[in-house]
Amino acid sequence: MHLTDLTLVNFRNYDEQTLRLSEHVNVFCGENGQGKTNALEAIALLAIGKSHRTAKDKDLVRWNQEQAVVDGVVEALHGPRRLRLELGASGRKAYVNRVQQTKMTDFVGHFQVVLFAPEDLQLVKGGPKERRRFIDVELGQTQPMYLHHLSNYTRTLAQRNKLLKNGITDDAYLASFDEQLAVYGAHVILRRLRFLTQLQPVAHQVYVDISEGREDFDFRYTSTVPRVSTELSIDDIAEQFARALADRRQMxxxxxxxxxxxxxxxxxxxxxxxxxxxxASQGQQRTIALSLRLAEIDFIYREIGEYPVLLLDDVLSELDDTRQRNLVLSMSRKVQTIITTTSLFHLEHELTSDARLFQVASGIITE
Structure with a gap:
């Protein structure tokens, strides 16, 4: 899978920009604040449906403009796909092959990316919300039904919380919400458990390769619903969840x-x-974040049968260990890689002859 064409209209600091990309390596080079990260953000937006930098669409629209457009052509295993997002004050519209999608969950999943950015250190240092988002973004790109269950769970949770906040104590009424919440939540929990079970050995091996076997990296999913595992069925987990909700109702x-x-x-x-x-030291934490991101690439390949696009947002200069930098660059030999950087100094010996170089200055990209 690779992105062949990208068009931005009134997106962030871009007026109108059209690019033709290499299916191998693409490098966006320029000073800070010129729009390199904005371009990667737009590409990720076509895959994830959300910005990794802001929750407000108005932040994505160029100053004094009413609407931003991100349009891309993706060459995939089963043929090309044209993806388009229109963002404005009146809401957003999403199109796949020029057909408008009724829900964003129908739009997500047609294009897969793995984004590695300096903020990824929050995967390790940040709170649980950051790590839950890591799972949700990954599963959302590869398993459309996961987004369906998560959306239903989030909606039902908001309804239950409103009842709790208003002091509704009718046990039968609350129990009806508990039953729905338990079923939707069971699907979310089981898919997360299965995902992490698949990811763990790959992330562990990546860490071993980087650290040359000096350290052992591991992780596990910790659920507030007791005694859940991949060995249980949806019904079993839903039953456990419903029981936990009942036990904690007074709280x-x-x-x-x-x-x-x-x-x-x-x-x-x-x-x-x-x-x-x-x-863990800062260096170890950064290596863990990198291991998780690179393991995503293998997971996506196993799930959909083709590699995602790798987006590296000004991170190679941060990877002061030669093995880490080489490991990331080696991925570009099998996946389309799009890199942002302020300098080509640390890349000049690693880039292949078919790499495409772009200069970014004041919201204008030139080759």
Whole structure:
């Protein structure tokens, strides 16, 4: 899979820009604040349907303009796909092959990317929300039904929380929401468990390769729903979840929100058996984040039968270890890679002859 064409109209600091990309390596070079990251953000937007930098679409629209457009052509295993997003004050419109999609969940999944950015250190240093988002973005790109279940779960959770906040104590009424929440939540939990089970050996091996076997990296999913595992069925997990909701109902009423469920779950990260947040150095934390991202590439290939596009947002200069930089660059030999950088100094010896170089200055990209 690779992105062949990209068009931006009134997106961030871009007026109108059209690019033809190499199916191998593409490098966007320029000073900070010129629009390199904006271009990668637009590409990721076509895959994920959300910005990794802002939750507000208005931030994506160029100053004094009413609408931004991101349009791309993706060459995939089963033929080309044209993806288009129109973002404006009146909402967003999403198109696949010029057909408007009724829901964003129908748009996501036609294009897969793995984005590695400096902010990825928050995967390790940040709170549980960052790690849940990591799972949700990955599964959302490869398993459309996951987004369906997650959307239903989020909607039902909001309804239950509103009842709790308003002090509704009718057990039968709350139980009806508990039943729905437990079923949707069980699907979310089981898919997350299966995903991490597949990801773990790959991420572990990537870390071993980078650290030359000096350290052992591991992780596990920690759920607020007790005794869940990949060996259980959806019905089994839903039953466990419903029981946990019933047990915590009085606490939830006192707190005014739901205290148990996949919206409260986390991934625990370990290095040599010790908690990463407490014991790992900054360099070790960065290597863990890199290992998780590179493991995503293999997971996506196993899920859909083709490699995603790798987006590297000004991170190669951060990888001061030669093995880490070489490991990332080696991925470009099998996946389309799009890199942003302020200098070609650390890339000049690694780039192949078919790499395409772009200069970025004041929202204008030239080759």
């Amino acid at each position: 939830d009423l006192r707190m005014g929100y739901t205290t148990v469920g996949p919206h409260r779950d986390d991934i625990q990260l370990f290095l040599n058996g010790q908690d990463v947040q407490s014991f």
